[in-house]
Amino acid sequence: MSEATAEQLDLLLELQATDHRVRRLQHQLDDLVEQQTLEGHRQRVVELGRAHDETRLELERASSDQRRLEREVDVLSERRDAERSRLYDGTVTNQREMQSLEAEIASVERRVAEHEDELLEVLETVEGLEQRLADLDAQRVTEEQRVEEATVARDDAAKGLLAELAELGVVRERQAQGLPEDLLARYDRLAERTGGTGVGKLEHNACTACRLDLSMADINDLLTGPPLATCPQCQRLLVIPA
Numbered sequence: 596m597s598e599a600t601a602e603q604l605d606l607l608l609e610l611q612a613t614d615h616r617v618r619r620l621q622h623q624l625d626d627l628v629e630q631q632t633l634e635g636h637r638q639r640v641v642e643l644g645r646a647h648d649e650t651r652l653e654l655e656r657a658s659s660d661q662r663r664l665e666r667e668v669d670v671l672s673e674r675r676d677a678e679r680s681r682l683y684d685g686t687v688t689n690q691r692e693m694q695s696l697e698a699e700i701a702s703v704e705r706r707v708a709e710h711e712d713e714l715l716e717v718l719e720t721v722e723g724l725e726q727r728l729a730d731l732d733a734q735r736v737t738e739e740q741r742v743e744e745a746t747v748a749r750d751d752a753a754k755g756l757l758a759e760l761a762e763l764g765v766v767r768e769r770q771a772q773g774l775p776e777d778l779l780a781r782y783d784r785l786a787e788r789t790g791g792t793g794v795g796k797l798e799h800n801a802c803t804a805c806r807l808d809l810s811m812a813d814i815n816d817l818l819t820g821p822p823l824a825t826c827p828q829c830q831r832l833l834v835i836p837a
Protein backbone atom coordinates (compact mmCIF):
# COMPACT_ATOMS: atom_id res chain seq x y z
CA MET A 596 0.00 0.00 0.00
CA SER A 597 1.26 3.45 -0.88
CA GLU A 598 2.04 5.73 2.05
CA ALA A 599 -0.98 7.85 2.99
CA THR A 600 -0.37 11.52 3.77
CA ALA A 601 -1.23 13.05 7.13
CA GLU A 602 -4.15 14.87 5.46
CA GLN A 603 -5.48 11.61 4.07
CA LEU A 604 -5.27 9.96 7.49
CA ASP A 605 -7.21 12.86 9.04
CA LEU A 606 -9.72 12.51 6.23
CA LEU A 607 -10.01 8.78 6.95
CA LEU A 608 -10.80 9.55 10.61
CA GLU A 609 -13.38 12.09 9.47
CA LEU A 610 -14.93 9.50 7.16
CA GLN A 611 -15.06 7.08 10.08
CA ALA A 612 -16.91 9.72 12.11
CA THR A 613 -19.35 10.20 9.22
CA ASP A 614 -19.99 6.46 9.07
CA HIS A 615 -20.66 6.40 12.82
CA ARG A 616 -23.21 9.19 12.44
CA VAL A 617 -24.84 7.30 9.55
CA ARG A 618 -25.14 4.19 11.72
CA ARG A 619 -26.63 6.14 14.60
CA LEU A 620 -29.19 7.68 12.26
CA GLN A 621 -30.01 4.29 10.80
CA HIS A 622 -30.62 2.92 14.30
CA GLN A 623 -32.87 5.88 15.02
CA LEU A 624 -34.74 5.12 11.80
CA ASP A 625 -35.12 1.46 12.74
CA ASP A 626 -36.44 2.48 16.16
CA LEU A 627 -39.22 4.65 14.74
CA VAL A 628 -42.66 3.30 15.69
CA GLU A 629 -43.77 4.07 12.14
CA GLN A 630 -40.91 1.96 10.79
CA GLN A 631 -41.90 -0.97 12.97
CA THR A 632 -45.53 -0.63 11.92
CA LEU A 633 -44.41 -0.64 8.29
CA GLU A 634 -42.29 -3.74 8.79
CA GLY A 635 -45.21 -5.47 10.50
CA HIS A 636 -47.39 -4.87 7.43
CA ARG A 637 -44.61 -5.94 5.06
CA GLN A 638 -44.17 -9.13 7.06
CA ARG A 639 -47.91 -9.75 6.85
CA VAL A 640 -47.80 -9.39 3.05
CA VAL A 641 -45.05 -12.00 2.92
CA GLU A 642 -47.02 -14.37 5.17
CA LEU A 643 -50.15 -13.94 3.08
CA GLY A 644 -48.14 -14.70 -0.06
CA ARG A 645 -46.82 -17.86 1.53
CA ALA A 646 -50.30 -18.95 2.65
CA HIS A 647 -51.53 -18.22 -0.88
CA ASP A 648 -48.84 -20.45 -2.42
CA GLU A 649 -49.59 -23.28 0.00
CA THR A 650 -53.33 -23.04 -0.63
CA ARG A 651 -52.77 -23.02 -4.38
CA LEU A 652 -50.77 -26.25 -4.08
CA GLU A 653 -53.51 -27.85 -1.99
CA LEU A 654 -56.05 -26.75 -4.58
CA GLU A 655 -54.00 -28.29 -7.38
CA ARG A 656 -53.88 -31.58 -5.50
CA ALA A 657 -57.62 -31.52 -4.77
CA SER A 658 -58.41 -30.64 -8.40
CA SER A 659 -56.34 -33.54 -9.63
CA ASP A 660 -58.20 -35.85 -7.19
CA GLN A 661 -61.43 -34.46 -8.59
CA ARG A 662 -60.44 -35.20 -12.20
CA ARG A 663 -59.30 -38.71 -11.27
CA LEU A 664 -62.58 -39.50 -9.49
CA GLU A 665 -64.64 -38.08 -12.35
CA ARG A 666 -62.78 -40.30 -14.82
CA GLU A 667 -63.29 -43.35 -12.61
CA VAL A 668 -67.00 -42.64 -12.23
CA ASP A 669 -67.24 -42.32 -16.04
CA VAL A 670 -65.44 -45.61 -16.64
CA LEU A 671 -67.49 -47.48 -14.04
CA SER A 672 -70.77 -46.00 -15.30
CA GLU A 673 -69.96 -47.04 -18.87
CA ARG A 674 -69.19 -50.52 -17.68
CA ARG A 675 -72.43 -50.70 -15.71
CA ASP A 676 -74.42 -49.48 -18.75
CA ALA A 677 -72.74 -52.01 -21.02
CA GLU A 678 -73.52 -54.85 -18.63
CA ARG A 679 -77.09 -53.66 -18.27
CA SER A 680 -77.65 -53.74 -22.01
CA ARG A 681 -76.11 -57.21 -22.15
CA LEU A 682 -78.65 -58.24 -19.49
CA TYR A 683 -81.59 -56.97 -21.52
CA ASP A 684 -80.58 -57.48 -25.14
CA GLY A 685 -81.16 -61.19 -25.01
CA THR A 686 -77.56 -62.31 -25.49
CA VAL A 687 -77.52 -63.86 -22.02
CA THR A 688 -80.24 -66.44 -21.55
CA ASN A 689 -78.73 -68.81 -19.06
CA GLN A 690 -80.31 -68.20 -15.63
CA ARG A 691 -77.08 -68.58 -13.69
CA GLU A 692 -75.18 -66.29 -16.05
CA MET A 693 -77.95 -63.69 -15.67
CA GLN A 694 -77.71 -63.86 -11.90
CA SER A 695 -73.99 -63.40 -11.92
CA LEU A 696 -74.36 -60.49 -14.36
CA GLU A 697 -76.93 -58.87 -12.03
CA ALA A 698 -74.56 -59.31 -9.09
CA GLU A 699 -71.76 -57.77 -11.12
CA ILE A 700 -73.97 -54.79 -12.05
CA ALA A 701 -74.91 -54.28 -8.37
CA SER A 702 -71.26 -54.37 -7.37
CA VAL A 703 -70.27 -51.82 -10.02
CA GLU A 704 -73.15 -49.61 -8.91
CA ARG A 705 -71.92 -49.72 -5.32
CA ARG A 706 -68.48 -48.67 -6.47
CA VAL A 707 -69.97 -45.84 -8.54
CA ALA A 708 -71.88 -44.65 -5.46
CA GLU A 709 -68.74 -44.81 -3.30
CA HIS A 710 -66.77 -42.83 -5.87
CA GLU A 711 -69.54 -40.28 -6.13
CA ASP A 712 -69.55 -39.80 -2.35
CA GLU A 713 -65.82 -39.32 -2.41
CA LEU A 714 -66.15 -36.93 -5.34
CA LEU A 715 -68.70 -34.84 -3.42
CA GLU A 716 -66.24 -34.49 -0.55
CA VAL A 717 -63.44 -33.49 -2.90
CA LEU A 718 -65.71 -30.95 -4.60
CA GLU A 719 -66.44 -29.41 -1.20
CA THR A 720 -62.72 -29.25 -0.49
CA VAL A 721 -62.06 -27.60 -3.87
CA GLU A 722 -64.78 -25.06 -3.21
CA GLY A 723 -63.40 -24.31 0.26
CA LEU A 724 -59.89 -23.85 -1.09
CA GLU A 725 -61.08 -21.57 -3.88
CA GLN A 726 -62.90 -19.48 -1.30
CA ARG A 727 -59.78 -19.35 0.86
CA LEU A 728 -57.65 -18.26 -2.10
CA ALA A 729 -60.10 -15.45 -2.84
CA ASP A 730 -60.01 -14.40 0.84
CA LEU A 731 -56.22 -14.42 0.86
CA ASP A 732 -56.15 -12.31 -2.31
CA ALA A 733 -58.50 -9.80 -0.75
CA GLN A 734 -56.46 -9.70 2.47
CA ARG A 735 -53.29 -9.15 0.48
CA VAL A 736 -54.80 -6.22 -1.39
CA THR A 737 -55.81 -4.68 1.95
CA GLU A 738 -52.41 -5.35 3.48
CA GLU A 739 -50.58 -3.88 0.48
CA GLN A 740 -52.73 -0.80 0.87
CA ARG A 741 -51.62 -0.63 4.52
CA VAL A 742 -47.99 -0.93 3.46
CA GLU A 743 -48.46 2.09 1.22
CA GLU A 744 -50.12 4.11 3.97
CA ALA A 745 -47.50 3.05 6.51
CA THR A 746 -44.74 4.02 4.06
CA VAL A 747 -46.19 7.52 3.77
CA ALA A 748 -46.44 7.76 7.58
CA ARG A 749 -42.89 6.46 8.01
CA ASP A 750 -41.47 8.82 5.38
CA ASP A 751 -43.21 11.69 7.10
CA ALA A 752 -41.88 10.73 10.54
CA ALA A 753 -38.42 10.05 9.15
CA LYS A 754 -38.21 13.16 7.01
CA GLY A 755 -35.62 14.87 9.19
CA LEU A 756 -33.54 11.73 9.63
CA LEU A 757 -33.68 10.89 5.92
CA ALA A 758 -32.61 14.41 4.98
CA GLU A 759 -29.69 14.17 7.37
CA LEU A 760 -28.77 10.77 5.95
CA ALA A 761 -28.86 12.15 2.42
CA GLU A 762 -26.56 14.99 3.44
CA LEU A 763 -24.18 12.58 5.12
CA GLY A 764 -24.20 10.48 1.97
CA VAL A 765 -22.87 13.46 0.01
CA VAL A 766 -20.28 14.21 2.70
CA ARG A 767 -19.17 10.59 2.77
CA GLU A 768 -18.75 10.49 -0.97
CA ARG A 769 -16.64 13.63 -0.94
CA GLN A 770 -14.47 12.23 1.84
CA ALA A 771 -14.12 8.89 0.05
CA GLN A 772 -12.97 10.63 -3.12
CA GLY A 773 -10.11 12.22 -1.20
CA LEU A 774 -8.72 8.86 -0.12
CA PRO A 775 -6.47 6.39 -1.98
CA GLU A 776 -8.62 3.53 -3.27
CA ASP A 777 -6.68 0.76 -1.57
CA LEU A 778 -6.82 2.52 1.81
CA LEU A 779 -10.57 3.05 1.48
CA ALA A 780 -11.10 -0.57 0.44
CA ARG A 781 -9.07 -1.77 3.43
CA TYR A 782 -11.05 0.46 5.79
CA ASP A 783 -14.40 -0.66 4.29
CA ARG A 784 -13.50 -4.33 4.68
CA LEU A 785 -12.47 -3.87 8.31
CA ALA A 786 -15.52 -1.73 9.13
CA GLU A 787 -17.85 -4.28 7.60
CA ARG A 788 -16.23 -7.15 9.48
CA THR A 789 -16.11 -5.42 12.87
CA GLY A 790 -19.49 -3.77 13.19
CA GLY A 791 -18.83 -0.40 11.60
CA THR A 792 -15.47 0.71 12.93
CA GLY A 793 -12.50 0.21 10.63
CA VAL A 794 -10.01 2.71 11.98
CA GLY A 795 -8.98 4.10 15.35
CA LYS A 796 -6.50 6.66 16.57
CA LEU A 797 -3.85 6.33 19.19
CA GLU A 798 -5.04 8.61 21.97
CA HIS A 799 -4.11 8.62 25.67
CA ASN A 800 -2.17 5.38 25.17
CA ALA A 801 -5.25 3.59 23.86
CA CYS A 802 -6.85 2.78 20.52
CA THR A 803 -10.06 4.79 20.05
CA ALA A 804 -11.61 1.94 18.05
CA CYS A 805 -11.38 -0.82 20.68
CA ARG A 806 -10.70 1.47 23.67
CA LEU A 807 -8.19 -0.98 25.05
CA ASP A 808 -5.04 0.38 26.69
CA LEU A 809 -1.87 -0.59 24.90
CA SER A 810 1.32 -1.69 26.55
CA MET A 811 4.22 0.77 26.77
CA ALA A 812 6.23 -1.50 24.48
CA ASP A 813 3.47 -1.45 21.85
CA ILE A 814 3.11 2.32 22.18
CA ASN A 815 6.85 2.84 21.73
CA ASP A 816 6.80 0.66 18.63
CA LEU A 817 3.83 2.54 17.24
CA LEU A 818 5.28 5.99 17.97
CA THR A 819 8.51 5.16 16.16
CA GLY A 820 6.72 3.42 13.27
CA PRO A 821 4.73 4.73 10.26
CA PRO A 822 1.75 7.07 10.81
CA LEU A 823 -0.68 4.34 9.77
CA ALA A 824 -0.40 1.08 11.71
CA THR A 825 -2.56 -1.81 12.85
CA CYS A 826 -3.92 -1.87 16.41
CA PRO A 827 -2.19 -4.78 18.22
CA GLN A 828 -5.43 -5.38 20.19
CA CYS A 829 -8.24 -5.20 17.60
CA GLN A 830 -6.29 -5.40 14.32
CA ARG A 831 -8.06 -2.36 12.93
CA LEU A 832 -6.24 0.44 11.17
CA LEU A 833 -4.63 2.73 13.73
CA VAL A 834 -3.62 6.31 12.99
CA ILE A 835 -0.58 7.45 14.98
CA PRO A 836 -0.62 11.21 15.55
CA ALA A 837 2.61 13.02 14.70
Ligand SMILES: [Zn+2]
Nearest residue numbers: 802805826829
Ligand atom coordinates in the same frame (compact mmCIF):
# COMPACT_ATOMS: atom_id res chain seq x y z
ZN1 LIG B 1 -7.84 -1.24 18.68
